[in-house]
Amino acid sequence: MNAAVLLFPGINRENDVARALQQATGKRPPIVWHAEHDLPKGTDLVVVPGGFSYGDYLRCGAIAGRANIMDAVRAHAARGGLVLGICNGFQILCESGLLPGVLMRNANLKFVCREQHLRVERTDTPFAGKYAKGQVIKVCIAHGEGNYIADAETLKRLEGEGRVAFRYCDEAGKVGGAANPNGSLNDIAGIYSEKLNVLGMMPHPENLIDALIGGIDGRGLFDSLAGFSASFAA
């Protein structure tokens, strides 16, 4: 599994995600600057990390979503290549057209930074194979604009096609209610693309990979990716 991590001005989670990938794959992924036109040769997985690209100016992820490198990422995804967007990375994938919908301001207007439980909705994807279906995992959230919105038709399609990756839940796995931190429709914390090769999620699995700092529930995602073998090279 050859991963590459994108870097835009204002992104600040690239090292966290690189550390999680290195732990899982044994290789430090290259960091790719947004002005590049090509991904490193042999890239299987592109990760768009979290942060505040371009200061969240205009709309979160709007400017980064139109950067040079995103053309290469769209081509990579069209070939079936894997793409993971976390937090601001999820917003960037929505703005770039790789995923449907949009992340709006949290319904309670607060930036939420806390531990959060998620329910794993399916495991037959390159991202979630090491989890169990319905498993409750504890990761972190840190965002002000994580309120997932899509029109009724898109939402129906996402649900019908089983493209919800994770939902916000409480420790016991009860979805929604007070466990929904931002007002997301259907308690959506992450979604897949049609071919299940692109995943966008607001929570930060890369911050729960070490028992010393809160838990290791995030490892499953990176271990799933590391264990997934396929070649998507151009």
Next chain:
Amino acid sequence: MKARVTVTLKTGVLDPQGKAIEGALRSLGVEGVDSVRQGKVFDIELGSADRSKAEAALTNACEKLLANTVVENYRVEIL
């Protein structure tokens, strides 16, 4: 040539910021406000003197960047 682009949220899209402003106006004693929706205004200067070309360029700008048409509408005015 000067132009103004206004981007607003589509009807039905929740606007928590607008709601907060609405509440603040009420608590300031500003009367008669039924609801507030927040949007964005872009004042843009164009080199071209051709009105229809300018409109086309700005519509393109809105579709490509200034508005997210999933949740936002836009209006282009040549001033």
